[in-house]
Amino acid sequence: MIQENIIAIKKELPPEVKLVAVSKFHPAEAIREAYAAGQRSFGENRPQEFAKKVEALADLDLDWHFIGHLQTNKLKLVLPYAQLVQSVDSLHLLDAIQDWGKANDKLIRVLLELHIGAEQTKTGFKEEEVLDLLFRADKYKNIRFCGLMGMATHTDSEEDIRADFARIADFRAYLRDLFPELTDFTELSIGMSGDWKIALDYGATIVRIGTAIFGERQY
Ligand SMILES: *Cc1c(COP(=O)(O)O)cnc(C)c1O
Secondary structure, X not given: OHHHHHHHHHHHOOOOOEEEEEOOOOOHHHHHHHHHOOOOEEEEOOHHHHHHHHHHOOOOOOEEEEOOOOOHHHHHHHOOOOXXXXXXXXXXXXXXXXXXXXXXXXXXXXXXXXXXXXXXXXXXXXXXXXXHHHHXXXXXXXXXXXXXXXXXXXXXXXXXXXXXXXXXXXXXXXXHHHOOOOOOOOEEEOOOOOOHHHHHOOOOOEEEEOHHHHOOOOO
């Protein structure tokens, strides 16, 4: 089933859009199955689980993405292995990543998570916080700012989802005009199992799909 799901999604996904298969709560064997269908990029949202899977699958050439809330005391579980940290959601975390990158002589690629959905609980920066921080981007010598990530409101209203995606897409376009020196600021990671087709209309460059590939998660 996993393989069929990936093939079906790939068929509809423009070739320039990266599919990150969100494997959280699914076993390493499920990732091997996806790998056999040609899938290379995977996303996890819990540091311990992330590190365990990286180790268990070290024999495969995988492109790992971290997509969850990252506490500053868990950086060493994630930063050595993640090709992209998609979910930087606070200045405190960004500062800690910079310190870690400096101490380990590593450049960390990140997306800034923008709070776009209606949910109060969702994490992420406000637009003005992203602006403030990018005006001081020079300060973060060990961080490469690669774009924005966002999660639309969890709703059946397509209109609301479109409004959320339009907001983040417009903001990214605005930032690219304002900060042309940030030449890597190209990614827009929007779209999950329920809304990735809509996200394509707003210029998604990365979609993060879990359930539609691996089935329901067993929590
Ligand atoms: C779990 C998760 C996804 C995937 O969600 P599905 O609805 O299962 O596709 C995408 N992005 C983030 C940040 C997630 O935590």
